[in-house]
Amino acid sequence: VLTQSPGTLSLSPGERATLSCRASQTVSLYLAWYQKKPGQSPRLLIYGASTRATGIPDRFSGSGSGTDFTLTISRLEPEDFAIYYCQQYGASGSVTFGGGTTVEI
Amino acid sequence: QVQLVQSGAEVKKPGASVKISCKASGYTFTDYYVHWVRLSPGHGLEWLGWINPNRGGSVSAQKFQGWVTMTRDTSINTSYLEMSRLTPDDTAVYYCARTVRLLEWSDAFDLWGQGTQVVVSS
Numbered sequence: 001v002l003t004q005s006p007g008t009l010s011l012s013p014g015e016r017a018t019l020s021c022r023a024s025q026t027v028s029l030y031l032a033w034y035q036k037k038p039g040q041s042p043r044l045l046i047y048g049a050s051t052r053a054t055g056i057p058d059r060f061s062g063s064g065s066g067t068d069f070t071l072t073i074s075r076l077e078p079e080d081f082a083i084y085y086c087q088q089y090g091a092s093g094s095v096t097f098g099g100g101t102t103v104e105i
Numbered sequence: 106q107v108q109l110v111q112s113g114a115e116v117k118k119p120g121a122s123v124k125i126s127c128k129a130s131g132y133t134f135t136d137y138y139v140h141w142v143r144l145s146p147g148h149g150l151e152w153l154g155w156i157n158p159n160r161g162g163s164v165s166a167q168k169f170q171g172w173v174t175m176t177r178d179t180s181i182n183t184s185y186l187e188m189s190r191l192t193p194d195d196t197a198v199y200y201c202a203r204t205v206r207l208l209e210w211s212d213a214f215d216l217w218g219q220g221t222q223v224v225v226s227s
Contacts, residue, residue: 032213041220042142042150047205047213054215085150089211094166095140097150 002098021086030090107131109218127201145197
Protein backbone atom coordinates (compact mmCIF):
# COMPACT_ATOMS: atom_id res chain seq x y z
CA VAL A 1 0.00 0.00 0.00
CA LEU A 2 1.25 3.46 -0.93
CA THR A 3 0.08 6.37 1.23
CA GLN A 4 0.49 9.88 -0.13
CA SER A 5 0.41 13.02 1.96
CA PRO A 6 -0.90 15.58 2.17
CA GLY A 7 -4.12 14.95 0.29
CA THR A 8 -4.18 18.55 -0.89
CA LEU A 9 -1.44 21.15 -1.00
CA SER A 10 -2.48 24.78 -1.42
CA LEU A 11 0.40 26.92 -2.68
CA SER A 12 1.17 29.91 -4.86
CA PRO A 13 3.26 30.07 -8.04
CA GLY A 14 6.93 30.37 -7.18
CA GLU A 15 6.60 28.43 -3.94
CA ARG A 16 8.18 25.08 -3.17
CA ALA A 17 6.04 21.94 -3.09
CA THR A 18 7.01 18.86 -1.09
CA LEU A 19 4.95 15.72 -1.61
CA SER A 20 5.34 12.51 0.36
CA CYS A 21 4.78 8.86 -0.51
CA ARG A 22 5.15 6.13 2.07
CA ALA A 23 5.13 2.40 1.27
CA SER A 24 3.87 -0.26 3.67
CA GLN A 25 6.84 -2.45 2.77
CA THR A 26 10.13 -1.70 1.11
CA VAL A 27 10.07 -1.07 -2.65
CA SER A 28 13.81 -0.37 -2.87
CA LEU A 29 14.12 2.26 -5.61
CA TYR A 30 11.20 1.00 -7.71
CA LEU A 31 9.19 4.17 -7.26
CA ALA A 32 7.82 6.56 -9.87
CA TRP A 33 5.92 9.84 -9.82
CA TYR A 34 3.27 10.97 -12.31
CA GLN A 35 1.45 14.22 -12.99
CA LYS A 36 -2.22 14.04 -13.97
CA LYS A 37 -4.25 16.90 -15.39
CA PRO A 38 -7.96 16.77 -16.32
CA GLY A 39 -8.53 15.32 -19.74
CA GLN A 40 -4.91 14.23 -20.13
CA SER A 41 -3.12 10.94 -19.64
CA PRO A 42 -0.71 10.61 -16.71
CA ARG A 43 2.75 11.97 -17.43
CA LEU A 44 5.84 10.26 -16.05
CA LEU A 45 8.01 12.68 -14.05
CA ILE A 46 10.41 10.54 -12.03
CA TYR A 47 11.35 6.85 -12.05
CA GLY A 48 13.86 4.85 -10.08
CA ALA A 49 12.96 7.20 -7.18
CA SER A 50 15.16 10.02 -8.46
CA THR A 51 15.68 9.84 -12.25
CA ARG A 52 13.87 12.50 -14.22
CA ALA A 53 12.04 11.25 -17.28
CA THR A 54 12.84 12.63 -20.70
CA GLY A 55 11.86 16.28 -21.09
CA ILE A 56 10.97 16.87 -17.44
CA PRO A 57 12.18 20.25 -16.12
CA ASP A 58 14.82 20.19 -13.40
CA ARG A 59 12.51 21.94 -10.94
CA PHE A 60 11.08 18.44 -10.40
CA SER A 61 13.19 16.17 -8.22
CA GLY A 62 12.66 12.87 -6.44
CA SER A 63 14.38 11.37 -3.44
CA GLY A 64 14.11 8.51 -0.99
CA SER A 65 14.49 4.75 -0.89
CA GLY A 66 12.94 1.78 0.85
CA THR A 67 9.63 3.02 2.23
CA ASP A 68 9.82 6.83 2.27
CA PHE A 69 9.90 8.98 -0.85
CA THR A 70 9.56 12.65 -1.68
CA LEU A 71 8.72 14.59 -4.82
CA THR A 72 9.87 18.20 -4.70
CA ILE A 73 8.86 20.95 -7.09
CA SER A 74 11.34 23.72 -6.38
CA ARG A 75 9.38 26.66 -7.79
CA LEU A 76 5.80 26.09 -8.84
CA GLU A 77 4.87 27.20 -12.32
CA PRO A 78 1.19 27.78 -13.24
CA GLU A 79 1.18 24.58 -15.31
CA ASP A 80 2.30 22.50 -12.29
CA PHE A 81 -1.06 22.68 -10.53
CA ALA A 82 -2.35 19.13 -10.94
CA ILE A 83 -2.72 15.79 -9.17
CA TYR A 84 0.46 13.83 -8.45
CA TYR A 85 0.57 10.06 -8.00
CA CYS A 86 3.35 7.81 -6.81
CA GLN A 87 3.65 4.26 -8.12
CA GLN A 88 5.67 1.26 -6.97
CA TYR A 89 6.60 -1.37 -9.51
CA GLY A 90 8.84 -3.83 -7.74
CA ALA A 91 7.20 -5.31 -4.66
CA SER A 92 5.27 -8.58 -4.59
CA GLY A 93 5.21 -8.95 -8.36
CA SER A 94 2.61 -6.23 -8.78
CA VAL A 95 2.16 -2.53 -9.39
CA THR A 96 0.30 -0.16 -7.10
CA PHE A 97 -0.46 3.55 -7.05
CA GLY A 98 -0.88 5.97 -4.20
CA GLY A 99 -4.11 7.85 -3.67
CA GLY A 100 -2.72 11.09 -5.09
CA THR A 101 -1.89 14.59 -3.87
CA THR A 102 -3.68 17.56 -5.38
CA VAL A 103 -1.51 20.65 -5.75
CA GLU A 104 -3.86 23.59 -6.02
CA ILE A 105 -3.48 27.33 -6.22
CA GLN B 106 5.65 9.21 -34.04
CA VAL B 107 5.87 7.04 -30.93
CA GLN B 108 2.35 6.63 -29.59
CA LEU B 109 -0.36 4.38 -28.27
CA VAL B 110 -3.83 4.97 -29.70
CA GLN B 111 -6.82 3.46 -27.96
CA SER B 112 -10.31 2.65 -29.17
CA GLY B 113 -13.27 4.88 -28.50
CA ALA B 114 -15.64 5.28 -25.58
CA GLU B 115 -18.01 2.47 -24.63
CA VAL B 116 -21.35 2.33 -22.84
CA LYS B 117 -22.30 -1.07 -21.46
CA LYS B 118 -25.06 -2.64 -19.42
CA PRO B 119 -24.23 -4.41 -16.16
CA GLY B 120 -23.19 -7.99 -16.80
CA ALA B 121 -21.86 -7.24 -20.29
CA SER B 122 -18.27 -7.45 -21.52
CA VAL B 123 -16.06 -4.83 -23.11
CA LYS B 124 -12.94 -5.11 -25.26
CA ILE B 125 -10.60 -2.13 -25.60
CA SER B 126 -7.76 -1.92 -28.12
CA CYS B 127 -4.41 -0.16 -27.90
CA LYS B 128 -2.45 0.26 -31.13
CA ALA B 129 1.28 0.95 -30.91
CA SER B 130 3.25 2.86 -33.51
CA GLY B 131 6.70 4.39 -33.87
CA TYR B 132 8.57 1.66 -32.00
CA THR B 133 9.07 -2.11 -32.04
CA PHE B 134 5.84 -3.41 -30.52
CA THR B 135 7.34 -6.66 -29.22
CA ASP B 136 10.17 -4.95 -27.34
CA TYR B 137 8.13 -3.40 -24.52
CA TYR B 138 5.59 -4.74 -22.05
CA VAL B 139 2.16 -3.11 -22.10
CA HIS B 140 0.32 -2.47 -18.86
CA TRP B 141 -3.34 -1.59 -18.32
CA VAL B 142 -4.44 0.96 -15.71
CA ARG B 143 -7.80 2.52 -14.92
CA LEU B 144 -8.78 5.78 -13.26
CA SER B 145 -12.07 6.29 -11.47
CA PRO B 146 -13.33 8.74 -8.84
CA GLY B 147 -13.95 5.94 -6.37
CA HIS B 148 -10.71 4.03 -6.76
CA GLY B 149 -8.13 6.46 -8.14
CA LEU B 150 -5.50 4.81 -10.32
CA GLU B 151 -5.70 1.01 -10.33
CA TRP B 152 -3.33 -1.38 -12.05
CA LEU B 153 -5.04 -4.18 -13.96
CA GLY B 154 -2.06 -6.14 -15.27
CA TRP B 155 0.47 -6.49 -18.07
CA ILE B 156 1.02 -8.37 -21.29
CA ASN B 157 4.28 -9.34 -22.94
CA PRO B 158 3.64 -8.53 -26.62
CA ASN B 159 6.54 -10.74 -27.66
CA ARG B 160 5.47 -14.03 -26.08
CA GLY B 161 1.85 -13.20 -25.33
CA GLY B 162 2.07 -14.09 -21.64
CA SER B 163 0.14 -11.89 -19.23
CA VAL B 164 -0.35 -11.30 -15.51
CA SER B 165 -3.44 -9.76 -13.95
CA ALA B 166 -3.66 -8.01 -10.61
CA GLN B 167 -5.11 -10.31 -8.01
CA LYS B 168 -8.31 -8.27 -7.74
CA PHE B 169 -8.99 -8.71 -11.48
CA GLN B 170 -8.02 -12.34 -11.95
CA GLY B 171 -10.75 -14.33 -13.63
CA TRP B 172 -12.54 -11.45 -15.28
CA VAL B 173 -9.80 -9.52 -17.09
CA THR B 174 -8.12 -10.91 -20.20
CA MET B 175 -5.18 -9.32 -21.98
CA THR B 176 -4.21 -10.35 -25.49
CA ARG B 177 -2.28 -8.99 -28.44
CA ASP B 178 -2.07 -9.23 -32.21
CA THR B 179 1.50 -8.73 -33.36
CA SER B 180 0.44 -8.47 -37.03
CA ILE B 181 -1.21 -5.12 -36.29
CA ASN B 182 0.84 -4.02 -33.24
CA THR B 183 -2.23 -3.99 -31.03
CA SER B 184 -2.92 -5.00 -27.45
CA TYR B 185 -6.39 -5.72 -26.08
CA LEU B 186 -8.04 -5.59 -22.69
CA GLU B 187 -11.28 -7.50 -22.23
CA MET B 188 -13.35 -7.27 -19.08
CA SER B 189 -16.38 -9.42 -18.39
CA ARG B 190 -19.29 -9.26 -15.94
CA LEU B 191 -19.14 -5.49 -15.79
CA THR B 192 -20.72 -3.60 -12.91
CA PRO B 193 -21.27 0.16 -12.45
CA ASP B 194 -18.15 0.12 -10.25
CA ASP B 195 -16.13 -0.57 -13.41
CA THR B 196 -17.03 2.84 -14.83
CA ALA B 197 -13.64 4.43 -15.40
CA VAL B 198 -11.14 5.69 -17.92
CA TYR B 199 -8.95 2.80 -19.04
CA TYR B 200 -5.37 3.40 -20.15
CA CYS B 201 -2.73 1.28 -21.80
CA ALA B 202 0.86 2.22 -21.04
CA ARG B 203 4.32 1.15 -22.15
CA THR B 204 7.29 0.50 -19.90
CA VAL B 205 10.42 2.63 -19.92
CA ARG B 206 12.85 -0.23 -20.46
CA LEU B 207 12.93 -2.99 -23.06
CA LEU B 208 11.74 -6.44 -22.06
CA GLU B 209 11.04 -5.47 -18.44
CA TRP B 210 7.57 -5.71 -16.90
CA SER B 211 8.64 -4.23 -13.55
CA ASP B 212 9.05 -0.64 -14.62
CA ALA B 213 7.55 2.82 -14.77
CA PHE B 214 5.35 3.84 -17.71
CA ASP B 215 6.66 6.52 -20.03
CA LEU B 216 4.14 6.25 -22.87
CA TRP B 217 0.39 6.24 -22.34
CA GLY B 218 -2.62 5.88 -24.56
CA GLN B 219 -5.16 8.68 -24.61
CA GLY B 220 -7.59 6.70 -22.46
CA THR B 221 -10.91 4.98 -23.17
CA GLN B 222 -13.97 5.98 -21.17
CA VAL B 223 -16.12 3.01 -20.20
CA VAL B 224 -19.52 3.69 -18.66
CA VAL B 225 -21.47 0.84 -17.13
CA SER B 226 -25.09 1.74 -16.53
CA SER B 227 -28.50 0.16 -16.80
